[in-house]
Amino acid sequence: MGDTNLDVSRLTIREAGDLLASGACSAVDLTDALLRRIQDVDSNIHAYVSLDADFALQQARAADEARAQGKSGPLLGIPIGVKDLLNVAGQPCTCSSHILEGYTAPYDATVIARLREAGAVFVGRTNMDEFAMGSSTENSAYMVTRNPVDLERVPGGSSGGSAAALAAGEAIATLGTDTGGSIRQPAAFCGCVGLKPTYGRVSRYGLTAFASSLDQIGPMTHTVEDAAILLQAMAGLDTMDSTTLDVPVPDYRAALQHDLKGMRLGLPKEYFVDGMDDAVRASILQAVDTCRALGAEIVDVSLPHTEYSIAVYYIIATAEASANLARFDGVRYGRRVSPGNDPVEMYGATREAGFGAEVKRRIILGTYVLSSGYYDAYYLRAQKVRRLILQDFENAFATCDALLAPATPTPAFRVGENTGDPLKMYLSDVFTATANLAGICAMSVPSFSTSEGLPVGLQILGPALGETQILRVGHAFEQRKKAVA
Amino acid sequence: MVYETTIGLEVHVQLKTRTKMFCGCATGYGEAPNTLVCPVCLGYPGAMPVMNREAIGLTVVSGLMLGCDIAHWSKFDRKSYFYPDMPKNYQISQYDKPLCLGGGVKIDLEDGTEKTIGLTRIHLEEDVGKNTHFGASSGVDFNRAGHPLMEIVTEPDLSSPEEAYAFLQALKQILLYAGVSDCNLEEGNMRCDVNVSMRPVGQQELGTKAELKNLNTFKGVFHALQYEQERQAALLDRGERVVQETRRWDPDRGETSSMRTKEDAHDYRYFPEPDLLPVVLEDAQIDAWRKALPEAPRERRARFVQTYGLPAYDAGVLVAEREVADFFEEAVRAGGNTKAVSNWIMTDVLRVLSEKGVGILALPLTAASLGALTKLVEDGAVNMTGAKEIFAVLANKGGDPARLLDELGLAQVSDTGALEKMVDEAISANPKSVADYRNGKAAAAQYLMGQVMRLSRGKANPPMVLEMLKQKLDQ
Numbered sequence: 001m002g003d004t005n006l007d008v009s010r011l012t013i014r015e016a017g018d019l020l021a022s023g024a025c026s027a028v029d030l031t032d033a034l035l036r037r038i039q040d041v042d043s044n045i046h047a048y049v050s051l052d053a054d055f056a057l058q059q060a061r062a063a064d065e066a067r068a069q070g071k072s073g074p075l076l077g078i079p080i081g082v083k084d085l086l087n088v089a090g091q092p093c094t095c096s097s098h099i100l101e102g103y104t105a106p107y108d109a110t111v112i113a114r115l116r117e118a119g120a121v122f123v124g125r126t127n128m129d130e131f132a133m134g135s136s137t138e139n140s141a142y143m144v145t146r147n148p149v150d151l152e153r154v155p156g157g158s159s160g161g162s163a164a165a166l167a168a169g170e171a172i173a174t175l176g177t178d179t180g181g182s183i184r185q186p187a188a189f190c191g192c193v194g195l196k197p198t199y200g201r202v203s204r205y206g207l208t209a210f211a212s213s214l215d216q217i218g219p220m221t222h223t224v225e226d227a228a229i230l231l232q233a234m235a236g237l238d239t240m241d242s243t244t245l246d247v248p249v250p251d252y253r254a255a256l257q258h259d260l261k262g263m264r265l266g267l268p269k270e271y272f273v274d275g276m277d278d279a280v281r282a283s284i285l286q287a288v289d290t291c292r293a294l295g296a297e298i299v300d301v302s303l304p305h306t307e308y309s310i311a312v313y314y315i316i317a318t319a320e321a322s323a324n325l326a327r328f329d330g331v332r333y334g335r336r337v338s339p340g341n342d343p344v345e346m347y348g349a350t351r352e353a354g355f356g357a358e359v360k361r362r363i364i365l366g367t368y369v370l371s372s373g374y375y376d377a378y379y380l381r382a383q384k385v386r387r388l389i390l391q392d393f394e395n396a397f398a399t400c401d402a403l404l405a406p407a408t409p410t411p412a413f414r415v416g417e418n419t420g421d422p423l424k425m426y427l428s429d430v431f432t433a434t435a436n437l438a439g440i441c442a443m444s445v446p447s448f449s450t451s452e453g454l455p456v457g458l459q460i461l462g463p464a465l466g467e468t469q470i471l472r473v474g475h476a477f478e479q480r481k482k483a484v485a
Numbered sequence: 486m487v488y489e490t491t492i493g494l495e496v497h498v499q500l501k502t503r504t505k506m507f508c509g510c511a512t513g514y515g516e517a518p519n520t521l522v523c524p525v526c527l528g529y530p531g532a533m534p535v536m537n538r539e540a541i542g543l544t545v546v547s548g549l550m551l552g553c554d555i556a557h558w559s560k561f562d563r564k565s566y567f568y569p570d571m572p573k574n575y576q577i578s579q580y581d582k583p584l585c586l587g588g589g590v591k592i593d594l595e596d597g598t599e600k601t602i603g604l605t606r607i608h609l610e611e612d613v614g615k616n617t618h619f620g621a622s623s624g625v626d627f628n629r630a631g632h633p634l635m636e637i638v639t640e641p642d643l644s645s646p647e648e649a650y651a652f653l654q655a656l657k658q659i660l661l662y663a664g665v666s667d668c669n670l671e672e673g674n675m676r677c678d679v680n681v682s683m684r685p686v687g688q689q690e691l692g693t694k695a696e697l698k699n700l701n702t703f704k705g706v707f708h709a710l711q712y713e714q715e716r717q718a719a720l721l722d723r724g725e726r727v728v729q730e731t732r733r734w735d736p737d738r739g740e741t742s743s744m745r746t747k748e749d750a751h752d753y754r755y756f757p758e759p760d761l762l763p764v765v766l767e768d769a770q771i772d773a774w775r776k777a778l779p780e781a782p783r784e785r786r787a788r789f790v791q792t793y794g795l796p797a798y799d800a801g802v803l804v805a806e807r808e809v810a811d812f813f814e815e816a817v818r819a820g821g822n823t824k825a826v827s828n829w830i831m832t833d834v835l836r837v838l839s840e841k842g843v844g845i846l847a848l849p850l851t852a853a854s855l856g857a858l859t860k861l862v863e864d865g866a867v868n869m870t871g872a873k874e875i876f877a878v879l880a881n882k883g884g885d886p887a888r889l890l891d892e893l894g895l896a897q898v899s900d901t902g903a904l905e906k907m908v909d910e911a912i913s914a915n916p917k918s919v920a921d922y923r924n925g926k927a928a929a930a931q932y933l934m935g936q937v938m939r940l941s942r943g944k945a946n947p948p949m950v951l952e953m954l955k956q957k958l959d960q
């Protein structure tokens with residue numbers, strides 16, 4: 001081993017890339033140091049469901065060899081944590097569910113194939129709410145992930161493992177997925193950067209679907225620049241996913257600037273409501289002032305249909321989930337519980353034993369809203385309101401380059417605080433689900449922490465394919481905040 | 486009481502595409518189980534469907550051949566139900582926006598009139614796998630899962646088992662002409678669900694229907710419908726009600742039995758497939774397909790009657806298969822005598838095909854050589870006996886008829902001197918027949934004719950021989 005004192009706990013993709021490029025350390029050193037760091041701290045955090053050390057070191061060696069052959073690139077030899085619902089050939093993909101116990105992915109998700117090609121190292125699989133259903137990672141069938149900032153608190157969810165791994169210094173970068181806030185909310189709770197790309201910007205092929213019309217894979221990183229680097233490698237048309245957009249991918253890193261001169265940023269009044277946490281409000285207003293000081297013009301806007309977003313979200317997401325999760329039946333892969341010879345009995349027993357309570361709740365809800373006689377009142381109406389929510393954003397983006405809002409109404413809540421009250425738990429997605437419903441891009445970057453030291457997420461929302469704008473805002477804010485801290 | 490029967494059909498047709506509906510797996514039949522599969526058609530976590538444009542094209546071509554309106558905008562939906570042969574436990578199908586609407590199929594009724602069976606719609610979906618039961622356990626073969634499947638739904642326009650049978654034959658013929666499916670029933674290329682109800686003659690509202698499943702042959706449809714007619718009529722005669730239910734046809738026992746009643750009917754919970762974009766078809770594209778359509782069998786039959794002066798029955802036999810009709814027209818184009826080519830095909834060619842169990846394209850005989858053979862006969866170069874010999878060689882090995890004529894020494898003898906010698910020999914050797922003929926037994930001339938043919942070893946020109954015989958006998 002090379003540099004045994006290598007501190008990976010705050011290392012960014014950019015910094016690690018510089019170390020590798022200069023020869024200060026090898027990819028094997030980096031992966032080894034990270035694995036040791038995980039070994040040291042993860043017993044308190046539980047960010048990873050599983051590790052694949054041998055495979056990771058093998059990939060790292062291959063990256064070192066490739067570099068020796070003259071290959072280079074920002075992700076060559078960079079270890080990445082992968083949310084446990086993305087298929088990596090040869091690795092488990094449990095979706096933090098008992099029903100996928102024993103399943104080994106036979107293929108690479110498109111983003112994994114692209115990152116593999118770029119030389120990234122897949123070090124382990126991060127914990128999540130089962131099938132991405134939840135906002136605290138307490139719904140994992142395997143373990144409760146703790147928020148490294150305060151172990152009594154949740155890391156958020158569903159990509160809680162990916163966020164906690166970053167905050168605990170157990171990852172340089174991770175992949176998350178965002179269906180209603182599952183990247184941005186945990187990023188906000190743990191104090192890292194999380195970007196949900198525009199629907200169709202990143203291929204979903206190989207992402208175990210929760211709600212197909214809402215899901216997107218996105219980067220979770222220490223810095224906005226790292227998010228740009230990771231997104232660059234993942235984005236673009238994919239023939240395996242018909243919903244990807246046939247639009248060239250811009251140079252995201254080139255969009256990063258140090259000021260916001262000439263930008264108009266909107267403040268949606270519906271995101272600053274009575275009853276929201278004072279500390280969160282104060283933090284976001286301070287962030288808004290910072291953006292103003294960076295040269296942005298701040299204007300008030302209105303997104304009048306915001307109040308319906310949670311209802312619409314839970315109808316559409318559960319409807320799609322009820323079909324997407326029907327394939328887990330014990331016939332072809334994963335867990336099978338078969339008390340007799342009757343396939344219907346097998347389905348019942350397998351799904352009863354394999355799914356957790358929240359997953360069952362959502363399947364039942366989704367089955368109900370699609371049922372004959374209820375479809376028009378729920379699903380069809382929800383789709384209509386969804387179009388109104390999109391219309392709200394289109395109106396706002398007609399005059400603004402991006403919108404500023406809190407990512408969540410509160411900082412990280414305590415473990416167990418909301419588990420008895422699903423509705424309260426669902427409301428933690430109130431500021432994030434709208435971006436998924438509208439298919440636009442949005443990012444959470446760490447804002448000013450509360451007086452208790454809890455992270456707060458500044459959410460920057462951009463129009464469809466407006467990733468360059470939100471990255472620019474996020475980067476300028478992040479740099480200024482770092483300078484004044 | 487006298488009842489009338491109302492029948493509607495849902496015909497599933499496997500399209501002849503190279504790959505499956507939503508993945509790159511090859512389509513195939515008879516391969517080892519679960520060898521034509523991938524994460525997409527096995528419904529693995531994260532796998533997504535990608536539209537097979539070839540399947541869209543074949544469905545539109547079918548729709549155009551059947552007179553449907555083609556939708557400029559259509560979409561796919563998820564149809565949810567649990568069954569072990571369903572990889573995702575939902576089937577990607579089309580619910581309210583199918584590719585084709587309307588249309589119809591003409592059939593001939595027994596009284597010689599024509600009837601049009603209306604079509605409601607044609608939509609595209611994916612086939613499911615196949616379950617096999619081995620006593621204590623069951624297996625699923627997913628090779629078939631994801632094969633593009635076209636569902637053709639008729640209006641309730643059919644009123645007898647005979648009409649249903651005629652409809653299926655006509656539909657199959659059109660689809661074969663269109664080249665969209667192999668329509669091989671043994672391989673499950675065409676499968677049929679049947680809705681059938683009965684009502685007293687004169688009653689306005691339709692009776693309660695039963696749905697029959699598991700019909701894999703046209704004969705099966707016919708017999709199942711006959712059985713259902715009797716079953717439902719008997720119920721109504723006894724004053725009982727027909728239950729709305731799904732029934733299974735058991736071809737071995739020759740009866741239908743209840744599978745499930747309306748109460749436990751599936752709620753398929755259709756909703757738009759979020760993983761696929763809607764199908765948008767431009768006029769220019771539809772027109773291009775329309776321009777490339779083959780002539781439909783019925784139109785072709787009419788044209789054969791009109792253009793070639795063939796009897797309707799003969800035209801019907803010739804157009805039954807597109808390749809045979811093509812062969813006929815090619816032989817005629819090659820200079821063949823129309824009536825003669827038609828006769829050769831209807832008798833000898835079709836007999837050889839059924840003996841060999843092959844299609845016409847697999848025969849060494851070419852259309853051009855058949856045309857040439859009829860021309861040799863027409864020109865008097867060979868008589869029918871010799872022509873049949875040449876045909877046998879053509880059918881088995883192929884070749885040039887004129888050369889075969891020489892090689893086999895079958896050239897017809899039309900030389901007057903040579904013929905006269907043989908006629909004289911026959912007359913002098915058969916005085917009794919000559920006497921019979923002169924006593925008014927015209928048939929005796931036929932006998933003498935046969936003797937001449939025998940003397941010529943079959944090569945004498947028969948009309949010339951007959952002429953010569955009559956001249957000499959009548960002297």
Ligand SMILES: [Zn+2]
Pocket residue numbers: 505508509510521522523524525526527631
């Ligand atoms: Zn396949």
